[in-house]
Each structure stands twice: as C-alpha cells, then as structure tokens.
Amino acid sequence: MNGHCINIAISGISLKVSDELKIELRKTIPHEFGINWINIADPNIDLLLINENFFDTEGIQRILEQKQLPCLKVSKGQGSSHLEEHNTLFLPFQHSDALKNWIHLRLISYLSDQRLQQPKVEVVSTHNAINQKFLTEMLNPENARLHLFDDHGTLAIIDTRSQIAWLEPTRTHTQTNHSFNYEFATTSDFTKVSRKVEYNLQDWLWNLFWHSEAFQCLAPSETEYYKIDYWPQPTQHTNRKTILQLSACFIQGAQLGQVATQLKLPIQTVQQFISACIISSNGDIVSASESHYLKTETAEQTTEQHGFLNKFFGKIRRRFGL
Numbered sequence: 001m002n003g004h005c006i007n008i009a010i011s012g013i014s015l016k017v018s019d020e021l022k023i024e025l026r027k028t029i030p031h032e033f034g035i036n037w038i039n040i041a042d043p044n045i046d047l048l049l050i051n052e053n054f055f056d057t058e059g060i061q062r063i064l065e066q067k068q069l070p071c072l073k074v075s076k077g078q079g080s081s082h083l084e085e086h087n088t089l090f091l092p093f094q095h096s097d098a099l100k101n102w103i104h105l106r107l108i109s110y111l112s113d114q115r116l117q118q119p120k121v122e123v124v125s126t127h128n129a130i131n132q133k134f135l136t137e138m139l140n141p142e143n144a145r146l147h148l149f150d151d152h153g154t155l156a157i158i159d160t161r162s163q164i165a166w167l168e169p170t171r172t173h174t175q176t177n178h179s180f181n182y183e184f185a186t187t188s189d190f191t192k193v194s195r196k197v198e199y200n201l202q203d204w205l206w207n208l209f210w211h212s213e214a215f216q217c218l219a220p221s222e223t224e225y226y227k228i229d230y231w232p233q234p235t236q237h238t239n240r241k242t243i244l245q246l247s248a249c250f251i252q253g254a255q256l257g258q259v260a261t262q263l264k265l266p267i268q269t270v271q272q273f274i275s276a277c278i279i280s281s282n283g284d285i286v287s288a289s290e291s292h293y294l295k296t297e298t299a300e301q302t303t304e305q306h307g308f309l310n311k312f313f314g315k316i317r318r319r320f321g322l
Contacts, residue, residue: 005034005153006111007044010191011060012051013074017091019169019194021049021074024093026170028100029107034152037168037192046114047107049074052088070106130180130215135279138182147189151179154192156204163201166193173236175211203233206280210234210243210272218278219271222257225291226250226274228283246273253286254293262294 006029010018026035038045045067050060052075064071073088087106089099138146141161148155154168155176209215210232220226231247234240242265249259256274260267277283 005036006046007036007038008047009040009045010049011040012054022169036153039188145185146182147185148182150176157185165199165201165204169194202280206232206276207235209279210276215275216271219274225286227253227286252293253291
C-alpha cells in the first residue's frame with residue numbers, strides 16, 4: 001500500500017467486467033483509502049482479482065506464495081454468496097454485503113498487518129504548488145499522453161494532442177486536492193482507466209476543478225476582470241443555474257466583484273468558477289475596457305428610460321394640445 005492508496009490488480013477478466021468490478025470495489029472499500037489499479041507484474045499488489053480459470057497457474061501461485069496477499073477469484077459459474085469460505089466472486093454480481101464483509105475480513109486486516117510490519121518512513125513531498133506554470137507545462141501538446149493522479153489514486157490518462165481524457169471508472173464524478181500531479185503515461189497505466197468513453201479534456205478538467213474547492217486561490221482578485229472563450233459544460237445538475245449565470249457574465253468580460261454583487265453570490269464561488277476556467281485554459285484576464293458586462297445592461301436601461309420619458313411627454317403634449 002502506498003500511503004492511503006490500495007494497489008489492486010485485475011487479471012484475466014474482460015474490460016467490461018473489469019470496469020464493473022472497479023466500480024463495485026470503489027463503493028465497497030472505505031473512502032479513506034484511495035485505489036491504484038495496477039498491472040499484475042507490479043511488485044506492490046495489495047489485492048488480486050483473477051479469473052478463476054487462471055488461479056492455479058504457476059505464475060499466479062508464485063505471486064500468492066511470495067506475498068500471502070488476499071486474492072479474489074472471479075467466476076461465471078453458479079455458486080454461493082459466501083465469499084469468506086470460497087474467496088470466489090460469482091457473476092453476475094449481486095451480493096454487495098458479502099463483498100463488503102470479505103473486504104473487511106481479508107483486505108483491511110491484511111493492510112493493517114502490513115502497516116504494522118513496515119518501518120515508519122518520513123515522506124518528503126517534491127510536488128510543486130499548482131500554479132499557471134505547472135498547468136501550462138501539463139497541457140503542452142508535446143507531452144502527448146499523461147497519467148493524472150492524486151493521493152486517492154488515478155484520475156485519468158489524458159492526451160494533450162487530441163484533447164481527450166480516459167477516466168478511472170470509479171472517479172467519473174469526482175474532485176481532487178493539492179496532491180494533484182501528473183507523469184508520463186506508461187503502458188501499465190492504461191489498465192487503470194476505461195477507454196470505452198472518451199471525454200473532452202477541457203470540459204473534464206473544468207468539471208474536476210469546479211468541484212475541487214482547494215483551488216479557488218488560482219483566481220485573480222475580485223477587482224480584476226476576466227473573459228471566458230466558451231461556455232463551460234457542467235456534467236452534473238448541481239449548481240447548473242449558477243454556472244450558466246456566471247458563464248453569461250464572463251463571456252462578455254466582467255469584474256469578479258461586480259459579478260458576485262449582481263448575482264448575490266459569495267466571491268469564493270465566483271473565484272472557484274474562474275479557477276476552473278484557468279485550469280481548463282478557458283479565457284484570460286482582460287482590461288476594464290475589454291469588459292462589456294453591465295455596460296450593455298446600462299445602455300439598455302438608458303434606452304428604456306428614454307422610451308418611457310418620450311411616451312410620458314407625448315401623452316402630456318396630446319392632453320394639453322402642445
């Protein structure tokens with residue numbers, strides 16, 4: 001186990017079933033633990049899920065003898081829900097309580113024993129703070145494919161050239177924190193994500209950081225002006241109205257403080273929106289002269305006032321024959 005991340009390898013199982021198992025395990029394993037989906041050749045496996053037909057092979061038995069780690073066989077045959085007795089998960093899977101019990105009895109207790117046996121090592125972080133330089137370097141098209149992760153495991157593999165993201169299937173609607181980092185993707189990293197669906201990279205990044213409150217500090221101050229290039233596409237219904245209102249303001253170029261006042265929103269919410277836009281390369285800081293928010297509204301209000309006054313004086317003239 002790396003820190004609070006559990007290293008899980010899945011082998012001999014179709015991609016469809018593998019994705020389903022990943023989602024089920026994420027729901028079952030306590031959320032205090034992150035999950036790293038790793039290759040079976042990785043020496044740091046904490047839990048192995050293996051096709052029942054391959055369980056007795058020499059390679060699998062060697063791994064189990066060396067580490068004595070928990071192993072869950074996956075079978076398409078008919079069987080009992082008593083995972084504790086047979087260490088076998090029968091498909092289609094329908095016994096969440098049985099899996100939860102097995103996880104606590106086999107996996108969590110194994111991890112506790114491993115942690116007690118390991119000497120305490122002081123971890124020194126070499127991760128630079130997330131700033132504009134960090135993000136610009138990350139999204140450089142020359143990087144091609146990158147593995148994005150945090151202290152809860154893999155987030156995605158992104159392709160900076162084709163602007164797509166393949167997500168870890170249990171973290172399609174998620175958030176992150178200041179442990180967010182990236183590295184060049186290896187072949188084994190692709191076992192950690194699902195490639196059934198390709199996500200637009202900018203849209204996915206925006207949604208990830210809109211839901212990650214730790215990054216509002218990336219936004220400019222409330223006296224600055226910002227203009228977005230396109231409307232963000234929220235993937236969840238939560239706060240959709242607020243997002244649309246903020247988009248309508250900043251597509252014109254607007255001052256952060258004015259928007260917060262006009263929409264009656266906390267300035268932190270406005271800065272969170274702008275931070276997500278900065279991270280997803282949507283727009284930039286602009287000058288006050290490039291901002292058209294409220295200017296258009298003032299002009300419309302002035303036109304309406306002139307129209308009202310013209311009608312009012314017209315009635316007066318007609319009434320008194322002027």
